[in-house]
Amino acid sequence: MNYDPRRSAPRKPSAHVKPKREHSPLSDKPGFQPRAAAVKILSAVIDQKTSLDGMLDDDHGNPAYRALTPADRALVKAIMNSCLRHLTWIDAIFDSFLDKPLPEGARNLRHILSVAAAQILFLDVPDHSAVDIAVEQARLDPRSARFANLVNALLRRLGREKDEVLAAVSAEVPVFPAWFQTRLEKVYGKATADAIGQACLTPAPVDLTVKDDPKRWADKLGGTVLPTGTVRLDAFDGSVTALPGFDDGAWWVQDAAAAIPARLMGDLMGKRVADLCAAPGGKTAQLILKGGNVTAVEQSANRMKRLKGNLARLGYEADFQQAKLEDLKPAELFDAVLLDAPCSSTGTIRRHPDVYWTKDMADVEKLASVQARLLRSAFGLVKPGGTLVFSNCSLDPLEGEELVAAFLAEVPDAERMPIRPEDWPGLEEAIDTVGDFRTTPVMLGGMDGFYASVLRRKPN
Template identity: 60%
Template sequence: MKPPRPRPRGNPQQRAGDETVAGLAARKAAARLLAAVVDPRTPLDGLTDNEHGHPQYKALDSRDRALVRAILVTALRHRMTIAALLAKRLEKPLPPNATALAHILHVAAAQILFLDVPDSAAVDLAVTHAKSDPRTLRFAALVNGVLRSLARAKETELAPTLAATSEAPQWFVRRLAAAYGAGKGQAILEAHRHEAPVDFTVKADPQLWAERLGGIVLPTGTVRVERPKAAVTDLPGFAEGAWWVQDAAASLPARLFGDVTGQRVADLCAAPGGKTAQLILAGAHVTAVDTSKNRLARLAQNLERLGLSAEFVQTDLLDYRPAELFDAVLLDAPCSSTGTIRRHPDVPWTKTVADVEKLAALQRRLLARAVTLVKPGGRIVFSNCSLDPIEGEELCRAFLSESAEVIADPIRPGEFIGLDAFLTSEGTLRTTPADLALESPGISGLDGFFAARMQRAV
């Protein structure tokens, strides 16, 4: 099908009337937010924040907000498969100035291919959307034809297209292959196609809470539920603070200190506070440091629900000058978050190689500062949720070789229950979404995480 040239004028009365069509506002919001993610690379979480999100999103009721988020997550998770199937139905690519049309098509295709939305509704709403926008008015017939063709062919074309496609931009595919090899890189990409399960760190008795929440206990002690039966805040144990949500991989770095009973430990870049809570439960006196006032306030609320307490310091870590050095410090550094793509499928579309390199440079400066906050002989744990070695293995290797103030403190096999499978030959910890294969993809995997333990020289 050949797209006609766009015409910049439409019928204002027709467009105004279309706003009353049931479901149209949600589809318009989905297309607008998809554009904001893939064009100026705006993170999805900010756009869909219930208090500070995009105005079109906040104007919707809770049910439509949930639909918009489902459409967006699906459209981003399967972006390359959707693009391939749409391209088969076009005689030539859409013109560069037809981005609004591309987003309408992607929003509708996500519903047709992957969501429980009637094909006819997805097609009709997309056509109405196209007619209501002067940028896409003349494309309405194209939208109708392409999407009806897609609906007819999905049973035969979807599976082979999924098998032949990698759901990520090429820069990210190349980085994974270089870091992990083609086979494991592809396994990670395949894991990203599946929604992550929900993991819970429990204060005590994981087996009891696995039974109450309808999940399993992982080898690391985390309780995992594939699909909770209710909203997190409505689950048993939430109100009494028996647990908190935390990916199994994210729970590992705080364990690397060993016995911290009675020690003064700084959790740097601490919010939202899962690791802070772990350290407190382990018996440490914790100082939670974060640059954001709002994030610290949320951390405080989380700890209050859990019945835990810590000292809070709002400051830029690079400016932090505590009155007394700490026995240990944890730096879970800001990073590219490429290890969390199962939960945040916008990440590869909102980041670039330049972003990864810039964040790695920031982490190097933060790590150098973190070392100065710990007593001689004290431990430093550095971690982040990136899959890229320049934010993990390569960064730590270079830091240790260049710094006389710190030495490696390798994690030894058998030192911690459930961690041996994730240890590297250098004694660091590395997890990926392709690890921890269990009975089904929906219950398998971990966030991508790196952690290294060091000691300040005496």
């Protein structure tokens, strides 16, 4: 970064540090507790590789988060999303400010600084409030107390120079951490990798799959109809449960890319169809809407409960089977099977910026192996002449193109049914040369990264 780290350098912390206080008036100040919760949650994401969604669950999430008011929970979510989306930039800025790195044992200090920086740089929060609370957090933490003066100096400097440093770092530092940026560049090239990074800095829109008449629902909800039939609410920033049609089960939230795999399955009217990793139920609902007699398979009891609740709101029924895919023994093979397999979720990074901080290539490779096993089991459930759609929300070909190519090479009675670009106006670029789907976050004004392949079991 073209930035002089010595200019306006923060003062060194005093050798005479006040002893840790068990309590301070500032810790009772409105706004302290949500910032404290954000630091704890950021530490769990970065240091323990914990999923952000689980910690922000209103019923079972992080205790510090669950203790907050709804307004403070909303602040924590805003801080976490802004911080994780821009963390490479935040780290680069502080690295440029410091003459030498912070000690390895000061991880929590780095999290305190990052939470405050996210507010100063990206949220509508008074700088002084973010600074004062961060300094007090450092003072109350015995691991960070000796750096309280440094926290104050760094954050005040950031407030003074934020426009300059943000312009410099955003021009030179990739959005993603090194492992993910390197992998994207290898697969897609640097220009596309950088474009994906830029797309992930903007919060994802709300996409809806509607039961019928997308144009009517787009007009009613103030949205637009995408070429795929998805209704997109670009400027929506409220509760979807308060929208018209939610209580009536007229639609469900589903990213435009996530809605594609079920739409690849052709005519399902009256056919026996299995959705093998069914929760939360968006794809199951699509299969029912297409007229299939659907068996919804889900291994997890909690996810099965969620699946049943979501389908009940929509007024849909299915044959629910709580079982491991490999243990499923149907009396009759299926005409069509959808396997939307568990994966690294790297395609969902617009909505889940914790993914590239909690995963690495070892996780991608491990999950690709799991998917290969599941694909073999799923194919065994398809009757001769029947169809299997394999999909996932990963951007990595190890979990997509390469996996399916290896499967086809190993299974002689499996064949690819190429998808035709002309059948997908507006998404022709997403159909690759062999006829598989590959979406990225830069397509169609922003969508999840998804892979899908249509396979057939050859007739006897």
